[in-house]
Amino acid sequence: xxxxxxxxxxxxxxxxxxxxxxxxxxxxxxxxxxxxxxxxxxxxxxxxxxxxxxxxxxxxxxxxxxxxxxxxxxxxxxxxxxxxxxxxxxxxxxxxxxxxxxxxxxxxxxxxxxxxxxxxxxxxxxxxxxxxxxxxxxxxxxxxxxxxxxxxxxxxxxxxxxxxxxxxxxxxxxxxxxxxxxxxxxxxxxxxxxxxxxxxxxxxxxxxxxxxxxxxxxxxxxxxxxxxxxxxxxxxxxxxxxxxxxxxxxxxxxxxxxxxxxxxxxxxxxxxxxxxxxxx
Amino acid sequence: xxxxxxxxxxxxxxxxxxxxxxxxxxxxxxxxxxxxxxxxxxxxxxxxxxxxxxxxxxxxxxxxxxxxxxxxxxxxxxxxxxxxxxxxxxxxxxxxxxxxxxxxxxxxxxxxxxxxxxxxxxxxxxxxxxxxxxxxxxxxxxxxxxxxxxxxxxxxxxxxxxxxxxxxxxxxxxxxxxxxxxxxxxxxxxxxxxxxxxxxxxxxxxxxxxxxxxxxxxxxxxxxxxxxxxxxxxxxxxxxxxxxxxxxxxxxxxxxxxxxxxxxxxxxxxxxxxxxxxxxxxxxxxxxxxxxxxxxxxxxxxxxxxxxxxxxxxxxxxxxxxxx
Numbered sequence: 001x002x003x004x005x006x007x008x009x010x011x012x013x014x015x016x017x018x019x020x021x022x023x024x025x026x027x028x029x030x031x032x033x034x035x036x037x038x039x040x041x042x043x044x045x046x047x048x049x050x051x052x053x054x055x056x057x058x059x060x061x062x063x064x065x066x067x068x069x070x071x072x073x074x075x076x077x078x079x080x081x082x083x084x085x086x087x088x089x090x091x092x093x094x095x096x097x098x099x100x101x102x103x104x105x106x107x108x109x110x111x112x113x114x115x116x117x118x119x120x121x122x123x124x125x126x127x128x129x130x131x132x133x134x135x136x137x138x139x140x141x142x143x144x145x146x147x148x149x150x151x152x153x154x155x156x157x158x159x160x161x162x163x164x165x166x167x168x169x170x171x172x173x174x175x176x177x178x179x180x181x182x183x184x185x186x187x188x189x190x191x192x193x194x195x196x197x198x199x200x201x202x203x204x205x206x207x208x209x210x211x212x213x214x215x216x217x218x219x220x221x222x223x224x225x226x227x228x229x230x231x232x233x234x235x236x237x238x239x240x241x242x243x244x245x246x247x248x249x250x251x252x253x254x255x256x257x258x259x260x261x262x263x264x265x266x267x268x269x270x271x272x273x274x275x276x277x278x279x280x
Numbered sequence: 281x282x283x284x285x286x287x288x289x290x291x292x293x294x295x296x297x298x299x300x301x302x303x304x305x306x307x308x309x310x311x312x313x314x315x316x317x318x319x320x321x322x323x324x325x326x327x328x329x330x331x332x333x334x335x336x337x338x339x340x341x342x343x344x345x346x347x348x349x350x351x352x353x354x355x356x357x358x359x360x361x362x363x364x365x366x367x368x369x370x371x372x373x374x375x376x377x378x379x380x381x382x383x384x385x386x387x388x389x390x391x392x393x394x395x396x397x398x399x400x401x402x403x404x405x406x407x408x409x410x411x412x413x414x415x416x417x418x419x420x421x422x423x424x425x426x427x428x429x430x431x432x433x434x435x436x437x438x439x440x441x442x443x444x445x446x447x448x449x450x451x452x453x454x455x456x457x458x459x460x461x462x463x464x465x466x467x468x469x470x471x472x473x474x475x476x477x478x479x480x481x482x483x484x485x486x487x488x489x490x491x492x493x494x495x496x497x498x499x500x501x502x503x504x505x506x507x508x509x510x511x512x513x514x515x516x517x518x519x520x521x522x523x524x525x526x527x528x529x530x531x532x533x534x535x536x537x538x539x540x541x542x543x544x545x546x547x548x549x550x551x552x553x554x555x556x557x558x559x560x561x562x563x564x565x566x567x568x569x570x571x572x573x574x575x576x577x578x579x580x581x582x583x584x585x586x587x588x589x590x591x592x593x594x595x596x597x598x599x600x601x602x603x604x
Contacts (some may be wrong), residue, residue, distance in 0.1 A: 056333070077371050122306075165382055166377055166378075166379055166382040166383045166388075167382060167384055167385045169338070169377060169383075170377055170384075170445065170448070171376070171385075171396075172338055172369070172385040173336060173338065173369055173370065173449075174369060174370035174374070174396075174400065174449075174451075175366045175367060175368070175369035175370035175400060175401065176370075176396070176400060177366060177373060180400075184396065185385055188385075188387045188388075189385070189386075189387060199461040236417045239564065269436060270385070271387060271432040272432065272434045273432070274388070275432065
């Protein structure tokens with residue numbers, strides 16, 4: 001486990017992203033919003049015509065892409081992870097309640113899940129954007145409404161599987177309360193798929209945020225965000241493809257790294273696999 | 281001796297499936313005295329496990345207790361509030377389940393699982409709980425408990441897991457331990473060790489036990505008294521001696537004959553023809569065992585016999601009990 005290059009790479013990349021998002025004001029070479037019309041559409045420094053003042057080039061109004069990417073980690077990485085954490089917490093809690101308690105609670109929660117899963121989320125986002133105006137909070141609410149249901153359904157399924165295990169009966173026999181059974185016995189046993197779903201959702205959320213930004217219903221244009229930059233680069237895709245490609249690569253790296261981490265966490269959460277790996 | 285520790289009176293646990301309920305437990309009465317071991321014997325599906333679960337009020341849905349009383353220390357478990365029953369479970373009445381492979385939560389170390397039981401029913405602090413865990417593991421004869429407590433269930437053998445399950449069950453020194461075929465999935469040498477262990481623990485703590493099994497060998501080893509169940513009813517109850525020496529019900533007799541004996545050389549083991557009834561056909565009025573009974577007569581199919589006492593604690597539900 002310690003020797004796995006995938007997990008080391010994953011941890012390093014996530015650490016770097018974390019440092020970048022927190023230390024953005026100190027690390028980024030320029031103000032990402034600073035317009036500089038004399039330096040429009042400069043290519044990255046390794047291409048012809050690029051220079052080291054703007055290592056990753058500039059966009060159509062001369063804003064530094066590197067600075068934009070660094071500041072963009074705050075929304076595209078930090079905010080996505082936070083939103084997934086919130087949605088996963090809500091979804092898992094409701095899913096476990098639904099699966100364990102059954103009956104009317106189950107029906108109510110699962111109908112809500114069906115509703116949110118079938119609701120056209122882009123439409124919801126556009127509606128809210130029109131009513132409230134594009135704002136970080138609006139996007140956050142839309143994303144949470146969109147993804148909590150997946151966690152709830154997954155957690156419910158896992159709960160139903162675990163619920164019939166003998167060790168749950170054994171806990172009941174020992175007089176363990178319902179709440180404690182859910183918290184101590186059901187919840188840890190549903191963790192593995194939930195964590196994997198969470199890491200997969202980091203990618204989905206980043207892409208979804210970009211989609212919303214692209215449609216103008218996402219993160220406001222004045223906030224440096226990877227999706228915004230991809231959307232803005234669209235007009236110049238032939239003349240200056242790097243404007244869209246660089247943030248796309250950034251999204252790719254985040255998604256890939258979380259997916260790899262998800263796989264490895266999956267192993268780590270299972271004591272049987274973990275101990276075998278350590279003994280090796 | 282006064283009142284028995286546990287007295288089950290006319291217990292009825294039905295499973296509500298469709299129009300007619302499946303009568304898993306149909307009017308079972310039994311009692312257990314302090315320090316005594318009662319064997320509950322019968323084929324698969326005769327209602328012995330459900331009887332055990334009913335005593336703890338943990339019958340799985342759609343089953344429910346529809347009648348009868350379960351008096352434990354003069355309190356009726358059937359009419360208790362859920363909260364009161366929960367306090368009873370583990371502390372005063374405890375249970376060991378059948379399959380040691382799956383009765384432990386795979387994600388927690390042994391110390392946490394044993395510790396949870398202690399933590400729920402006592403007010404011990406962290407160090408107190410850990411000391412208690414080690415003491416319990418030592419009681420169930422797990423070698424090097426200081427190291428073993430850090431193991432996960434998959435690192436233990438089946439016998440060790442079942443001993444850990446035993447440690448959990450006795451963690452609060454219950455007055456009654458219900459053991460639901462705890463040795464079925466263990467191999468024979470480990471079975472005997474486990475039975476010896478349970479007997480020792482019983483002596484040490486003064487527990488009563490209900491031992492659910494289909495194995496007469498186990499009955500002979502551990503039980504003081506036996507109740508034989510068939511199709512949700514008790515068909516015979518007697519001291520272990522009497523059951524082995526003078527079985528009165530033809531079902532008991534047939535069961536005993538189907539146990540292989542070392543001293544007799546037979547080519548083919550006796551078996552009971554047919555299957556136990558599933559309990560769905562409620563129109564059947566006669567003795568439930570009649571269709572499979574070798575000694576049946578007309579009366580057996582027409583009218584169900586009652587449990588009658590032959591002599592000193594030996595009761596049987598049969599029109600023509602076996603003479604001996």
